[in-house]
Amino acid sequence: MxxxxxxxxxxxxxxxxxxxxxxxxxxxxxxxxxxxxxxxxxxxxxxxxxxxxxxxKPVPEIPDVYDIKGYAAASEKAFDTFLSHGDNREIYAKLENFLQLNQVAEVVPSYELLRQGSDWQEIDEPPFAIPPEENWETMVDTLKVLQDEIIPRIGPVVVLSGWRTSGYNAKAGGSKRSKHMHFCGLDMVPKNKYTRKQLVPILRDIHKRVGREWNMGLGIYSGVRFHVDTCGYRRW
The missing domain is CATH 1.20.5 (Single alpha-helices involved in coiled-coils or other helix-helix interfaces)
Structure with missing residues (x-):
């Protein structure tokens, strides 16, 4: 069906x-x-x-001068301008290599060693200068004192004055026997915050313990600016 x-x-x-x-x-x-x-x-x-x-966003412009604890310190930008003149860049590269070989290139930025001082604008002198090669050796021990004794106690430092030409030193009223003219002395300030009352005893203790060993000169200026060299044991 x-x-x-x-x-x-x-x-x-x-x-x-x-x-x-x-x-x-x-x-x-x-x-x-x-x-x-x-x-x-x-x-x-x-x-x-x-x-x-x-x-x-605009890139922050690097100034020509830093204000470091009240001191006018020429910047990396100003240093690069300095290197563009003559054979400065070539000589500086050679100096950096020398410091590397002596294992002191990382103690402070190398360009800071070539700051003549913080009053360069007032006396109308170049902010930087490169010492003759025969003077380079004297800086090695000074940097070793910073590396081994000073920086471990107070922290990193900023160099305000390193090598000085005789012309700069005379205009700045420096001593005729200034160790800066031998590329042996450095004026600096600590990066960390210190009062003068806190800093001075530490520096004097370092000088008391190892000053003779390093033939170390120690000078303490107003505020927290101080001087170190290894070209004569003394203190002021």
Whole structure:
């Protein structure tokens, strides 16, 4: 006996199929709308990036002079200008190599050793100068005293005055026997915060313990500026 589907059953199947097509069409439409919205957002974002200027943060300019605890110390920027003259860059590279060979190149930045002083603007003299090669040896022991005795006790230091030409020394009112003119003496200040009352006893203790051993000269100026050399045992 054959079984035939009724007309009502065919009508239900057609109705279900239509609803399925409608749902699929609706889902496709929703997907298309979502895609269009996302695309528009991306286009708008890209347009804003193109139209809106990018904000660049200015790079801080390196000054020619640092104010270090009230003293005018010529900066690396000023030193680079100094190196651009004549054969200064070549000679300085040779000096750096000498300090490396003697294992004292990392005690303080090498360029600080060539600062003539902190009053160079007042006396109209160059902030930097390079000593003759025959004077380089005398700086080695002074740097070793800093490295072995002073920096371990008070922390890192900033050199305000190292090598000085005779012309600079005379204008600055320095002693005619100044150790700066032999590339042996350094004037400096501690980077860490010290009062004079805190600093002076430490420096005097170092000089008392190892001063003779290093043939060390120690001078303490106003505030926390002090002098060290290894070219004569004395203290002032």
């Amino acid at each position: 054959d079984i035939h589907e009724s007309e009502d059953h065919e009508y239900v199947d057609i109705h279900i199929e239509r609803r399925r097509v409608i749902w699929i069409s609706a889902l496709v439409l929703v997907g298309i709308i979502a895609l269009v919205v996302l695309t528009m957002d991306k286009v708008r974002e890209l347009a804003e990036r193109i139209v809106t200027p990018v904000e660049f």
